Amino acid sequence: MTLLTWNHACSVGVRAMDDQHGILMDSINALRLALLRGAGRERISELLDEFIEFARMHFWSEEQLMEQTGFAGLEEHRAEHHRMLAGILQAAHRLQYGDGVQLRPLLCGLHQGFLHHMETFDQKYAPWLREHGVN
Numbered sequence: 001m002t003l004l005t006w007n008h009a010c011s012v013g014v015r016a017m018d019d020q021h022g023i024l025m026d027s028i029n030a031l032r033l034a035l036l037r038g039a040g041r042e043r044i045s046e047l048l049d050e051f052i053e054f055a056r057m058h059f060w061s062e063e064q065l066m067e068q069t070g071f072a073g074l075e076e077h078r079a080e081h082h083r084m085l086a087g088i089l090q091a092a093h094r095l096q097y098g099d100g101v102q103l104r105p106l107l108c109g110l111h112q113g114f115l116h117h118m119e120t121f122d123q124k125y126a127p128w129l130r131e132h133g134v135n
């Protein structure tokens with residue numbers, strides 16, 4: 001299992017958002033490491049809850065910036081955040097209450113989903129925010 005490293009494809013050039021993206025990636029790495037070291041379901045659930053809290057805060061921060069600068073793609077982006085969060089919450093719920101949840105594919109999906117979001121949706125607001133003095 002490889003750890004995620006920060007790369008330029010993910011950078012949006014807005015300091016606060018890049019910092020938050022870094023924390024999200026660190027948080028996914030912590031989950032992957034915990035899994036690798038054989039942590040129990042309870043510990044994984046705890047880490048997943050922390051991740052969800054931070055992701056929620058991050059999504060809210062981005063939406064605030066897009067709203068304050070009048071970004072036209074806000075509603076589409078917000079809907080995508082809701083869709084992602086619903087997927088993660090469902091996975092966390094299955095992990096906490098369901099049997100037979102495969103952690104590895106779950107984390108893999110989380111990782112891929114966030115990378116994809118940063119490389120597509122987040123890149124769309126990046127130039128707009130910079131043009132509007134957010135950096």
Ligand SMILES: [Fe+2]
Binds near residue numbers: 017021058062118122
């Ligand atoms: Fe983001």
Ligand SMILES: [Fe+2]
Binds near residue numbers: 121122
């Ligand atoms: Fe986003």
